[in-house]
Amino acid sequence: MWPDAPRRYSEENSPTLRRRIREKAARRSAVGLYQTNDATNLMPLLDHFRPPVLNRGSWEGFHGGWPMMMVMDLCKSLPEQYTAEPRVHLGRNFEVDVCTFDVEEESNSRTSKSGPGAATATWAPPQPTLTLELDPTEIYEYEVLIFDSQRRRELVAAIEIVSPANKDRPETRQAFVSKCAVLLQKKVCVSIIDLVTIKNFNLYSDVLEVFGQTDPSFAPSPPPTYAVTCRSHHLATRSRFESWAYPMVVGEILPALPIWLDNDHAISLDLEISYQQTCRALRLI
DSSP, X not given: OOOSSOOXXXXXXXXXXXXXXXXXXXXXXXXXXXXXXXXXXXXXXXXXXXXXXXXXXXXXXXXXXXXXXHHHHHTTTSOTTEEEEEEEEEOHHHHHHHHHHHHHHHHHHHHHHOOTTOOOOOOOOOOOSOOOOOOXXXXXXXXXXXXXXXXXXXXXXXXXXXXXXXXXXXXXXXXXXXXXXXXXXXXXXXXXXEOOOSSOOOHHHHHHHHTTOOOXXXXXXXXXXXXXXXXXXXXXXXXXXXXXXXXOOTTSOOOEEEEEEETTEEEEEEHHHHXXXXXXXXXXX
């Protein structure tokens, strides 16, 4: 069973942890999961939501910077026809500004169409059968999108970095899960990277529930932090769902994920590389 409170990075200088990191790095290098064989440069996963890391920098800053570092790393192995782009959507404040602009534009448009001598028929709609006061959903998205330029910039892969806002309420969890499920139904490769240690929900397991499935490797208690790649692709006369799921633990190194560009071609996204670059750029280490 996965612990509610992950191991702290305060143990980073312990000989036992350093030895475990070197051993794990050596095993992964032996099977080609790293783009570098220099295990001495690897660092363990930090807890970005608790001190001491939280005292050095915000999780928002890290989440905002990591997608671009991923793009820089992906571009080293992406074929020429593919492009990777970072995307950051900052939730309610951004949404309100856009909605306000749209309302003003619509109002101006209506005013310009009406003038002296213009005869317009006014239709009064009936009273609504239900009226509710709703707060707009606080949607935060940190992602990397990969497009195929030879297919008119068709989206082929999406790398989603989970934020606390994606896990804090049922409606936000449902919105994130629905987005991933729709992408998978469209045969887009979806990767989910969840470093949020303060919310014990596993959105990958929730995505599987949409398709009526579970992952035995994450049973009976799915870990709150993990990295996974999922894809749904055609196989002869049927479709197949596949996933590569790895739990992540504070104090251990990050995994590498396959990113599928089509049915037969995948590249490696070594999370350790871009993670370390982001932490160093933000002076978290």
